[in-house]
Amino acid sequence: MTTQRMTFAKAINTGLRKALEHDPKVMLMGEDIGALGGVFRVTDGLAKDFGGDRVVDTPLAESGIVGTAIGLALRGYRPVCEIQFDGFIFPAFDQITTQLSKMHYRSRGRLNLPVVIRVPYGGGIGAVEHHSESPEVLFAHTAGLRVVSPSDPQDAFTMIQQAIASPDPVMFFEPKGRYWEKGDVDTDADPLAAASTLDGARVLRSGTDVTLVAHGPTVATALKVADAAASEGRSVEVVDLRTISPLDTTAVAESVRRTGRCVVVHEAPVLYGTGAEVAARITEECFYHLEAPVLRVGGFHTPYPVAKLEHEYLPGLDRVLDAVDRVLAH
């Protein structure tokens, strides 16, 4: 086992490199991912080592990127597309929802589209508009897509390789605000032999009083909340969803049956969000274990605000702690 300390971005880079080495059909495509290494440097060095036919600087057209990736997949390739920023995925929305998601179904299983779409997402980086959004549920609402989001470098390293190996299309949401956070990554681990698959949530911190559900960028926030709550004598269990589609409510329900309380946190707007889905399912599955209504903490029903206001918009430590207090007050 070789454990290295590396950033989240480097962990994905290392996972991509492994995938490129492992399977000659894997290829990366996107805007500025070659010589520049991507605007976040996630593909740093890969074009140099694997060449421009496998790490492709595409024309500046997102529908074209995803549409041609579909064609490449039909020819037997495994394209990994990088969308430069969350807010620029919409030109590709048609190809993703009407074509990518449905090809396996409409061909009655004859055609597979093993395409991964990497999306740096989320806020907190002081950016101009369209660079801080969290559109993951827009894709989770479409059958045929898997929608996942890692929350730490080890998981990022493992999950990107699992996503590339999947025969299904995978929307891979990368919390860009966490790109420079470091963690230990076992780079020898076989991603396909990993205990955690692309399908399941995981309990990151055990607790007894409240289940706090998060994914992607808010997982680190949730862990901080658990620390802060602990200092006040409250025991918070943190569940990292890891996947939005499928949604592993079995793991969440198992936790809530023990704690009796549940708070869901995400950066995306609360209205029709992941929290709404988790709350509905938890209410259905463990109604008699609940001591309090399931609460949601997330973005407001406004466009993503200006950078100077984003920390009031984002679900930070205080707002999540407040929700924890409220469920405990019941």
Add this chain to the structure above:
Amino acid sequence: MTTSGPLTDDGLVQLLTPTGERVDHPDYTPRVAHLDDEALRGLWRDMVLVRRFDTEATALQRQGELGLWAQCLGQEAAQVGSGRALAPQDYVFPSYREHGVAHTRGLDLTELLRLFRGVDHGGWDPTDVNFHLYTLVIGSHTLHATGYAMGVQRDGAVGTGDPGRDTAVVTYFGDGATAQGDVNEALVFAAVNNAPLVLFCQNNQWAISEPTTRQARVPLAARGPGFGVPSVRVDGNDVLACYAVTAEALERARSGGGPTLVEAFTYRMGAHTTSDDPSRYRSAAEEDYWRQRDPIDRLTTYLTATGALTDAFRAEVEAEADALGERTRTFVRALGRPETSTMFEHVYATPHAVVDAERAWFEQYEASFAGGEQR
């Protein structure tokens, strides 16, 4: 006929006039020189069979056996001519009206009807005949074709000089589709990658009720050069000319010369689909004008004049068409309703907990009525 704009007949490659006279073209005559009487009869037979099938499907829709049908009436020459220029290893990405191309790929035409009957979203295995499923979102598939062609390049199946290996990809789309972003992006991606792609636009002059003048102010082929893609306008009702220009474009693609835009200028003689009423937006005079330019008639005239089209052959094809019609009717009527549970199949290639749970719930729900029905 206008002299400028997208509906002009300026610059159309033609080898067979509307009155069935064979004319020469310095660049394209050599492309059809090898087509002997048997090959020409073959093209005629293809067109006649496709038209019979198309007529039969329309009738089946009227009888309530199909939910919808999109006729290719009038576009047989563009489809059969281009389709017969393809090699087996070439790959086609059609839109939804390319029944003539499907026939040239060796797809049993009846297979197309599952989609229109409402029993399947596709209906055939595309890899059997290198003919992708129909795509109903206008223009989307042109990008799939471009990506597929980029894959062909990466496989080294271009420019080897081996006629059994070098591969071209062809995508079919309409005049309306040329306004879509995806078609324009396909031209950009194909151009910068020098992809082995033929973009075959059937300008049938109508996108439902909108004439091509609502999509462009220049002939559609004039768009190609701006993308760096060589373009050609061809008389889309001339099966020989369509064969010739496609053969040239395919050769360019297979040899590594990159993409070509072909505009086949034709006419949608029927309604857009069986749900449409063209009398609301176009004149009977216009329809008459184009009926005079029927793509099958001009080949019939020509081959009758040369003596290639014998009465015996015509009778043979007539019988074949009757049999196809009969087979089509039987096939469609025998297509039953799929099992309800198939709704949940193949949503994902690997298990998905939500789909699995919903399916399990639904099956148990359905089963709960089983006893009640007997009582």
